[in-house]
Each structure stands twice: as C-alpha cells, then as structure tokens.
Amino acid sequence: MKKLLNNPTNVVEEMLEGYVKAHPDYIKQLPENQRSLVTVRETRDDKVGILIGGGSGHEPGFMGYVGEGMADGVAVGNIFASPSPDPILEVTKAIDKGAGVAYLYGNYAGDVMNFGMAAEMADLEEEIQVQAALATDDVASAPKEEQEKRRGIAGELFIFKAAGAAAEFGYDLENVIRVAEKANANTRSMGVGLSPCSLPQTGEPSFELGENEMEIGLGHHGEPGIEKGPLETADHVAERLVKDILEDMPINQGEQVAVLVNGLGSTPRMELYLIYRRVEQLLAERGIVVYRSYVGDYITSLEMGGCSVTVMKLDEELKQTIDHPVNCPMFVQK
Amino acid sequence: MELTSRDLKDYFHLIVNMVEEEKDYLCELDRKIGDGDHGVTMSIGWQAVNEKLVNELVDEEDPAKISLVVGKTFLSAVGSSVGPLYATGFMRGAKTLKNKNTLHDNDLTAYWVAFANGIKERGEAEVGDKTMVDTLEPFAESLTSQFADTQDFLTAFQIAVNDAKKGMESTKKLISKKGRSSRLGERSVGAQDPGATSVYFILATFLSFIEERKAKVS
Structure with a gap:
C-alpha cells in the first residue's frame, strides 16, 4: 500500500x-x-x-x-x-x-x-x-x-x-x-470490516479479505471477526449490526440513546451516512429515541475500510455528560 | 561453566542480531493470528537495548544491573503486551544475579527459571493457552529437574531448550485463549504462536552461545 x-x-x-x-x-x-x-x-x-x-x-x-x-x-x-x-x-x-x-x-x-x-x-x-x-x-x-x-x-x-x-x-x-x-x-458496538490496513513498518496488509467479502465483528487492529461473508448492501449491514447490539443489550420503547457511526479510516462519510440512515430507521421502528448522534471517523485503524455502530443507553446523568x-x-x- | 558480565552483554548482542534476522518471520506468524507486528515490536525493543549496550552499558560489570537495564529499556521502548512480559522476565532474572560478578551453573539455572516464572506470572497464562508459557513452562520444569539430576548447566539447558521447542511447536494445534488472538477461537488452530516462537529463539540463542563458548574453551 x-x-x-x-x-x-x-x-x-x-x-x-x-x-x-x-x-x-x-x-x-x-x-x-x-x-x-x-x-x-x-x-x-x-x-x-x-x-x-x-x-x-x-x-x-x-x-x-x-x-x-x-x-x-x-x-x-x-x-x-x-x-x-x-x-x-x-x-x-x-x-x-x-x-x-x-x-x-x-x-x-x-x-x-x-x-x-x-x-x-x-x-x-x-x-x-x-x-x-x-x-x-x-x-x-x-x-x-x-x-x-x-x-x-x-x-x-x-x-x-x-x-x-x-x-x-x-x-x-x-x-x-x-x-x-x-x-x-x-454501551455496545458492532463493526464490519471491508478492507485491511497495513503497518508503515511492514507494508503488509494486516489481514486478508476477498475482493467481494466483508467481515462482521472485525476488531480494530484487524483481529478476525465472527463471520466472513459476501459483501452486502449498506441497509443489510446496518440491520445486522443493530440486531446484534439489541440482542445483547435490549432497549425498551421510549428509551433514549446516543448513536455513533464510526468510520475505520478509509470509508467515506457518504457511506457512513447511508449506514446511519438505516440505523435511525431501525431504532425509530422500535420506538427508541436518538437523543444525540455522531457520524464520522472517531477511532480508526489507519486506512482500514469499514465501520462500526455504537449505541449508548442514556439516563439523566449520562444525558448531561453527552x-x-x-x-x-x-x-x-x- | 562460568560467565562474566562481558559474556552476558555478548549474548544480548546476539539477541539483537537474531531479532533482525527473524523479524519478518515473526511478523508473518503474527499476521495469521494477530495484527502482524510481533517482529517489528521485538525489533523496536531490541534496537533500544542495543543503544544501551553500546553506550551506557559498555563499562558496566554488574550482571544484575545489565539484565535490569535490558528489561527496563525493552519495556520503555515497546509497551504493548510483550513489553511487560519480557521486561518482567529479565528483571526477575536480574534479581537472582544480585551481588554476583561471575555466574556459575547454579546462578544460570536460577536466572532462567526466574525469567520463565516471571513471564508466566505477569501474563497470568497457563500451558495450553497458546502463549509464551507453552514454551517457557516445559523449559523451566525441565531445566530445574535436569539440573537437580546432573548438576551440569549445559546438559540441563540443552534438554530444556529441546522441551521448549516441543512446547513452541505444540502451539500450532492449540486454540488461543489469551490476548488478541483469543478472538479467533477455532480459527487460531494451525498457526504457531509468535510469542511462543520469539521466546524460544531467545532461549535457543543462549544455548548456541554457551555451546560455542564451551567449544572454544575445550
């Protein structure tokens, strides 16, 4: 690279x-x-x-x-x-x-x-x-x-x-x-990796992923995730990430959350907003209220491709901090 | 066998060279189950040690001090998880050398056993977790028992390094339970652990150093 x-x-x-x-x-x-x-x-x-x-x-x-x-x-x-x-x-x-x-x-x-x-x-x-x-x-x-x-x-x-x-x-x-x-x-996060990054000292890709593949749950140092599969649409990926988050941390109708769609380094904002669009829809369908949202590259992995979705459930005190x-x-x- | 502070420094110089030679191989192993930087990390650490060896430690004659500085320098330069692990090994080893100018068979045995146990304690890993401990525990057990039997450090160390090698190779068939690679689960099977490998190299380098020295003397 x-x-x-x-x-x-x-x-x-x-x-x-x-x-x-x-x-x-x-x-x-x-x-x-x-x-x-x-x-x-x-x-x-x-x-x-x-x-x-x-x-x-x-x-x-x-x-x-x-x-x-x-x-x-x-x-x-x-x-x-x-x-x-x-x-x-x-x-x-x-x-x-x-x-x-x-x-x-x-x-x-x-x-x-x-x-x-x-x-x-x-x-x-x-x-x-x-x-x-x-x-x-x-x-x-x-x-x-x-x-x-x-x-x-x-x-x-x-x-x-x-x-x-x-x-x-x-x-x-x-x-x-x-x-x-x-x-x-x-707080819960779920990520998807699309392409590897390479370390300046070695120049070698940190992991291998086929041209049309994505990896669900990929770690932010390229640690392998939980599932490799064919690349899917932004909507499908958002659905998968939100599903895993909500299964792990159920959120009731009417509860408020902060949401972060985080780019891993080389995924354009355009794509991140596509992901956010669907995440917001999915939460709204369940009656979950997005109190504050963040979309961008906040914690990256050099030039890795992909993103993660993070949801934090808010109470009054956490709302003040956010x-x-x-x-x-x-x-x-x- | 009798080693001086000069020998100890010569040995650390050999590690510096060995790490440069094996850097790519260690990265290659790490790419299979980690983030592919183990060779780079080792090189950063040992290059920093080299700096000390050719400057501050040139006239140092206290083996304990030398091993302590090696550990501390490696830790400072590296951080990561290998930093505290190797640093603890060399620092615990240093403790056993306190107030000794020449190192005899029993000192060397104590040094390497303390090195192995220090790393095990710091990492809180067990045999079978696919870590450095898979190399170090069989090594330390074998060194302790062989030395008790033979009272000959070289013979005991040869057998212990052979067991260390078997331990390192055993990591290929293990599922990783510690560190970043534990995330791989079943997918970690088949890859040899980079940490288990680099620590084997460190032990094997000491073995070839003392074997060569022995050959020169006799």
Missing part, C-alpha cells in the same frame, strides 16, 4: 511533532517523555485528572481527545500497541491536582499490564490516587457470558466523554469512575 512516510521507524515521533506544532493552543509534549501529551489549559484545582491512552494508528483516538470536556492527558503507544508505563506515569504526575487521576482505556492484554504497572508506580512512588475504568463495548469480541473479556472499540468515545464531563462537573474520583463504568455498561461541550483538536461539540 502507498503511504506518505519518511523513515517508517520514526512515524509515531514525527506524527507527535507535527501534532503539537499544529495545535500549540491545545496541547504540549512533556519534556520528560515525548509520548506524554497534556492539555495546555488551566483546569479547576479540585478536578480529577482524566488520562486516556492506547496505541497510535487510531487517530483521532486517542491524542485527538485531549482538551475541554474530555481528557487532560494522553499516553501514546507504538502503532496498535499499548504505551509503556513510563509515559503513562509522566502524564499522571503532570495532571494530578490532588484529587487523583482516572485512567480510561480499552480492555486489551497489553494495556491492562502497562496501565496497571503505571498505576502501581503512581501509588507507590508518587502517592497519587489512581482508579481505572476499562472499555468493553465490542459485542463481537466475546460472548455475553464472558462480557468482562470484551475489548473496547469506538464506544470508548462515549466513555471518555462521560468521564471527562463528570470530572468537569466536579465529581470526585470515585464518582468519575462510577460514571465511566455506567457509560461502559450502557450534552457537555467539548473543545479538542479533533473533536468539537458546542
């Missing part, structure tokens, strides 16, 4: 350099560690720090979500790989204001180990209180009986948003985590 690159080995460092140069009014790199980015804005003194992170290659995830209404800092890993404990710890130290720090990340083996080690170090060496909430929204990644094993995908956006808002409402660490966990418990304004380099909501 063709890519605009210099030395592939330096791709993450060069991206970060460009990113902080482009948005000096939002974000800065910590001198202690280049992989540690924090907000430049002043926040309230008693505010819980919100730390997000994960591998790079998911842009706008995760560095695009540092700013007002979302996170205070991000630890950036190599492509599709968890950051090591060092940058996580540096961000933790920089954003703690005495009220503790909430770690928000997807439930992947590597992230669990590295964020876990960083949390231990923050506690032992720095006496900073850290609690974590993990995203497990991907329905396809494990059956319902093993829900705790599920990975986080696009639904992470809603979890960051809920926790980011809660911290700005002045909630303490325990309550920020409670809101994050509630957001996660109320309405809260956001001002980040890659995400603005007024």
Whole structure:
C-alpha cells in the first residue's frame, strides 16, 4: 500500500511533532517523555485528572481527545500497541491536582499490564490516587457470558466523554469512575470490516479479505471477526449490526440513546451516512429515541475500510455528560 | 561453566542480531493470528537495548544491573503486551544475579527459571493457552529437574531448550485463549504462536552461545 512516510521507524515521533506544532493552543509534549501529551489549559484545582491512552494508528483516538470536556492527558503507544508505563506515569504526575487521576482505556492484554504497572508506580512512588475504568463495548469480541473479556472499540468515545464531563462537573474520583463504568455498561458496538490496513513498518496488509467479502465483528487492529461473508448492501449491514447490539443489550420503547457511526479510516462519510440512515430507521421502528448522534471517523485503524455502530443507553446523568461541550483538536461539540 | 558480565552483554548482542534476522518471520506468524507486528515490536525493543549496550552499558560489570537495564529499556521502548512480559522476565532474572560478578551453573539455572516464572506470572497464562508459557513452562520444569539430576548447566539447558521447542511447536494445534488472538477461537488452530516462537529463539540463542563458548574453551 502507498503511504506518505519518511523513515517508517520514526512515524509515531514525527506524527507527535507535527501534532503539537499544529495545535500549540491545545496541547504540549512533556519534556520528560515525548509520548506524554497534556492539555495546555488551566483546569479547576479540585478536578480529577482524566488520562486516556492506547496505541497510535487510531487517530483521532486517542491524542485527538485531549482538551475541554474530555481528557487532560494522553499516553501514546507504538502503532496498535499499548504505551509503556513510563509515559503513562509522566502524564499522571503532570495532571494530578490532588484529587487523583482516572485512567480510561480499552480492555486489551497489553494495556491492562502497562496501565496497571503505571498505576502501581503512581501509588507507590508518587502517592497519587489512581482508579481505572476499562472499555468493553465490542459485542463481537466475546460472548455475553464472558462480557468482562470484551475489548473496547469506538464506544470508548462515549466513555471518555462521560468521564471527562463528570470530572468537569466536579465529581470526585470515585464518582468519575462510577460514571465511566455506567457509560461502559450502557454501551455496545458492532463493526464490519471491508478492507485491511497495513503497518508503515511492514507494508503488509494486516489481514486478508476477498475482493467481494466483508467481515462482521472485525476488531480494530484487524483481529478476525465472527463471520466472513459476501459483501452486502449498506441497509443489510446496518440491520445486522443493530440486531446484534439489541440482542445483547435490549432497549425498551421510549428509551433514549446516543448513536455513533464510526468510520475505520478509509470509508467515506457518504457511506457512513447511508449506514446511519438505516440505523435511525431501525431504532425509530422500535420506538427508541436518538437523543444525540455522531457520524464520522472517531477511532480508526489507519486506512482500514469499514465501520462500526455504537449505541449508548442514556439516563439523566449520562444525558448531561453527552450534552457537555467539548473543545479538542479533533473533536468539537458546542 | 562460568560467565562474566562481558559474556552476558555478548549474548544480548546476539539477541539483537537474531531479532533482525527473524523479524519478518515473526511478523508473518503474527499476521495469521494477530495484527502482524510481533517482529517489528521485538525489533523496536531490541534496537533500544542495543543503544544501551553500546553506550551506557559498555563499562558496566554488574550482571544484575545489565539484565535490569535490558528489561527496563525493552519495556520503555515497546509497551504493548510483550513489553511487560519480557521486561518482567529479565528483571526477575536480574534479581537472582544480585551481588554476583561471575555466574556459575547454579546462578544460570536460577536466572532462567526466574525469567520463565516471571513471564508466566505477569501474563497470568497457563500451558495450553497458546502463549509464551507453552514454551517457557516445559523449559523451566525441565531445566530445574535436569539440573537437580546432573548438576551440569549445559546438559540441563540443552534438554530444556529441546522441551521448549516441543512446547513452541505444540502451539500450532492449540486454540488461543489469551490476548488478541483469543478472538479467533477455532480459527487460531494451525498457526504457531509468535510469542511462543520469539521466546524460544531467545532461549535457543543462549544455548548456541554457551555451546560455542564451551567449544572454544575445550
């Protein structure tokens, strides 16, 4: 695959350099560690720090979500790989204001180990209180009986948003985590993959898929999904994704939801809106009310083709968090 | 057998070279059941280690310190899941070498057993999960028992690496239960686990290193 690159080995460092140069009014790199980015804005003194992170290659995830209404800092890993404990710890130290720090990340083996080690170090060496909430929204990644094993995908956006808002409402660490966990418990995603991405260092496609094939439940690092089959129409795909979500998390008539149709990197907005059109119809047919909707590339996988649908069930508290304004380099909501 | 801090550094240099040679093969294995970057990840980590070996560690004579720096450097550069796993292995190994300038048969046995157990603990995996543990557990068991029987590290290590190889090969027929590839279920059968393979290479590299050294001495 063709890519605009210099030395592939330096791709993450060069991206970060460009990113902080482009948005000096939002974000800065910590001198202690280049992989540690924090907000430049002043926040309230008693505010819980919100730390997000994960591998790079998911842009706008995760560095695009540092700013007002979302996170205070991000630890950036190599492509599709968890950051090591060092940058996580540096961000933790920089954003703690005495009220503790909430770690928000997807439930992947590597992230669990590295964020876990960083949390231990923050506690032992720095006496900073850290609690974590993990995203497990991907329905396809494990059956319902093993829900705790599920990975986080696009639904992470809603979890960051809920926790980011809660911290700005002045909630303490325990309550920020409670809101994050509630957001996660109320959120489900299902994805479909159409074409692979390739890593800058290898140039090889991350998985194989026939010209006329799609894969339901494909993970956002190209982890194989639950079913490979012939490519279907946008309406059929939307029906399948919504069906799997609602079977996993039944939603009653009259309930309100937030919906996200997320592109994986190379799927045009045109197609994403075709998907949203049918998703909205399906929810309306069941009397489910879309309170707020998001359509676009929010958490991608380099140039992977395909999309995911995420639904978050809302109560009054989550509605407040979803309405809260956001001002980040890659995400603005007024 | 007697190894010095210099030997230990020579061995880590050999890993750096081995990883560059096997990089593509490890990526190839990973593409079948993961995201295809295991070779790249190993290379990022060992290149960072190489930086330390040719700078900060050039005059370092404490084997424990060397192994500790190798673990910490690899972790910093890599993150991911292999970062904490290998780092824990080399750091736990380092602990067994504390205050030792030359390493004898029993020190080397303790080092490698601690390495294997550290990784197993960090990853919370069991034999049969299709992970590094499928290579490491038979290796550590065999090293412990063979060394107790023979009191000869080289002989024990040869047998242990042979069992490690069988463990690595056993991952082909296993269904993955840990990490990203666990999502594949039945579809993971037939592919050899990349982590089980890279850790086998690390052990096999140590074996050829000590065999060659022995040949030179005698």
